[in-house]
Amino acid sequence: MVDTTKTIAAYYRRSTTDQENSIDRQRLAFQTFLKNSGEYAENAEEFIEDGISGDSSVDRPIQGRLLKNIESGKLDIDELFVASTDRWGRFSTAYKAQFTLPLKRKSVALRTPTSIIDFNKPTDDLLYDLHCNLAYIDNHERSAKVTSGIASKALKKTLKLLPCYGLRREGERLVIEEAQTEVVRLIYSKYLETGSKHKVTEYLNNELKGLSPAGKATWNIQTVSKILTNPKLSGHYVYGRLSKGKLHSFDGTALPQQRQEDLKGKEIRNSNSICSYTPDLIEPVIDLATYGKVQQKLIEKTLPKKQREGRRNKFTGLLKCSCGRNMRARYRNGHPVYACPSGKAGGCNGGEYREHLISTAILEVVKNHLLSGDAEKKIGKILQEQDDVNSEDLVRLNDLENKYKVAGARLLDLESCLPDGFREQMRTLKAEIDTIKARVSSCNAAGVDTGDAAKAMAEGYRKLLNGKSDEELLERDTLEQYIADIQLQYVFQRTGSKVFTAIDTVTIRGSLGYDARKGTTLYRSYVEDGLGTLKVRTKVPLPTYFEPDRPMSFSPMI
Numbered sequence: 350m351v352d353t354t355k356t357i358a359a360y361y362r363r364s365t366t367d368q369e370n371s372i373d374r375q376r377l378a379f380q381t382f383l384k385n386s387g388e389y390a391e392n393a394e395e396f397i398e399d400g401i402s403g404d405s406s407v408d409r410p411i412q413g414r415l416l417k418n419i420e421s422g423k424l425d426i427d428e429l430f431v432a433s434t435d436r437w438g439r440f441s442t443a444y445k446a447q448f449t450l451p452l453k454r455k456s457v458a459l460r461t462p463t464s465i466i467d468f469n470k471p472t473d474d475l476l477y478d479l480h481c482n483l484a485y486i487d488n489h490e491r492s493a494k495v496t497s498g499i500a501s502k503a504l505k506k507t508l509k510l511l512p513c514y515g516l517r518r519e520g521e522r523l524v525i526e527e528a529q530t531e532v533v534r535l536i537y538s539k540y541l542e543t544g545s546k547h548k549v550t551e552y553l554n555n556e557l558k559g560l561s562p563a564g565k566a567t568w569n570i571q572t573v574s575k576i577l578t579n580p581k582l583s584g585h586y587v588y589g590r591l592s593k594g595k596l597h598s599f600d601g602t603a604l605p606q607q608r609q610e611d612l613k614g615k616e617i618r619n620s621n622s623i624c625s626y627t628p629d630l631i632e633p634v635i636d637l638a639t640y641g642k643v644q645q646k647l648i649e650k651t652l653p654k655k656q657r658e659g660r661r662n663k664f665t666g667l668l669k670c671s672c673g674r675n676m677r678a679r680y681r682n683g684h685p686v687y688a689c690p691s692g693k694a695g696g697c698n699g700g701e702y703r704e705h706l707i708s709t710a711i712l713e714v715v716k717n718h719l720l721s722g723d724a725e726k727k728i729g730k731i732l733q734e735q736d737d738v739n740s741e742d743l744v745r746l747n748d749l750e751n752k753y754k755v756a757g758a759r760l761l762d763l764e765s766c767l768p769d770g771f772r773e774q775m776r777t778l779k780a781e782i783d784t785i786k787a788r789v790s791s792c793n794a795a796g797v798d799t800g801d802a803a804k805a806m807a808e809g810y811r812k813l814l815n816g817k818s819d820e821e822l823l824e825r826d827t828l829e830q831y832i833a834d835i836q837l838q839y840v841f842q843r844t845g846s847k848v849f850t851a852i853d854t855v856t857i858r859g860s861l862g863y864d865a866r867k868g869t870t871l872y873r874s875y876v877e878d879g880l881g882t883l884k885v886r887t888k889v890p891l892p893t894y895f896e897p898d899r900p901m902s903f904s905p906m907i
């Protein structure tokens with residue numbers, strides 16, 4: 350028995366897709382190594398990382414703990430065993446330090462069955478670097494090669510597609526599965542009829558009462574959604590549309606991309622996928638026109654994601670820049686300020702504005718217009734002005750509607766796979782069309798009898814707001830009940846090479862009864878209801894550094 354034995358620990362790692370490097374095989378390598386050398390203390394500790402890809406070098410909890418223990422001295426070892434160097438990590442040099450520095454500091458050598466790397470020896474360190482980088486490049490190239498092989502097969506349409514609900518395989522083709530096809534067609538027609546995935550799901554569960562694709566008694570909205578968006582059902586040959594792993598480029602121009610941290614493990618749309626109309630290989634369950642109509646409806650119905658719960662600033666979601674975007678809050682010396690997310694680079698010249706400026710403007714509107722003694726008269730005057738239907742609006746509406754029609758036609762032409770950005774544009778177009786339509790219709794509606802409307806509105810505001818303190822008027826919950834949005838207009842002034850901006854006017858779009866829609870989305874409903882809207886403009890006093898006589902020599906790009 351040797352008196353002074355070296356201490357060692359082992360680290361085994363296997364990634365999700367790794368067949369060759371099982372934990373057992375790595376353990377066997379360790380045991381064989383120990384037996385052959387005979388110079389190590391017994392009961393070596395083992396650290397096992399199972400199921401995380403070699404690529405996500407940032408997120409390996411066991412390895413992280415191991416390194417922490419080494420660094421803190423909790424784990425005092427001379428050597429660390431890995432079955433091969435790439436088990437420790439195939440990282441690019443950018444990540445390397447975080448995995449080697451603790452070993453270097455505590456003089457822990459990395460041991461493989463055939464070699465030993467002492468990071469304090471420059472040659473060892475260099476060799477390790479080289480090894481790591483080669484493994485890293487190799488891994489990426491291998492994965493790109495595999496993909497390009499699949500991609501070329503898919504392009505030639507020799508890659509067999511998986512069947513789906515409504516389609517079954519018959520030789521090289523996917524053909525209609527009669528029993529399921531009925532249900533698929535019903536889902537499509539019900540959706541066109543109701544415009545609601547929820548209602549379609551209800552119909553399936555309460556009236557049709559058939560089994561779901563998974564063989565369960567109840568359908569869920571996700572299944573319905575998948576059926577409504579599956580291009581295969583309209584005779585499209587698709588590959589790589591949704592991806593869970595690396596983001597591959599199917600045109601072979603780039604190495605596979607790693608995902609952003611918050612997208613890991615999620616199934617997301619890959620914009621670089623293959624999609625073409627191939628009815629001879631895939632028998633269409635749904636005709637192209639119906640499929641297109643459904644896609645268009647889905648886009649129209651999609652709302653941006655619900656804002657995450659958490660701290661919400663007073664005016665977040667209500668405050669709009671003159672360029673139309675929602676302004677975001679940040680803090681300067683502890684004071685909340687709001688700025689346009691576009692910024693100068695995004696073509697917006699708005700600056701940063703303190704919250705109290707907007708608060709003051711709102712209080713002014715409430716006290717002088719909505720709650721004053723002659724509120725009814727004031728509101729009536731504003732409504733009268735609004736009543737003059739803006740002819741510009743009508744021209745713009747016509748123009749936008751044409752654009753939307755063209756976009757809809759392109760959507761039907763599914764030969765080309767449309768990128769996500771296109772859907773986004775359509776959604777924005779639709780939103781603008783709806784806004785203008787609402788504006789036009791509210792003008793018309795108000796035109797019937799402004800006097801009655803003004804009376805009702807003044808009454809409504811008094812009921813809601815009378816007797817409230819300044820703080821209460823500005824409480825988020827209350828704000829949402831009487832304000833639809835707050836739009837800012839700026840003034841600019843050039844002094845030498847400096848351009849100053851300040852808020853010129855604040856336009857508050859009042860809308861009573863908004864609380865009914867609270868909690869749906871950040872995107873407010875564009876359909877106006879209740880008592881209609883009231884636009885109140887308030888001038889904001891210019892800050893002292895603005896010289897009012899000076900001509901505004903600077904024109905913003907908006």
Ligand SMILES: [Zn+2]
Nearest residue numbers: 670672689697
């Ligand atoms: Zn802006």
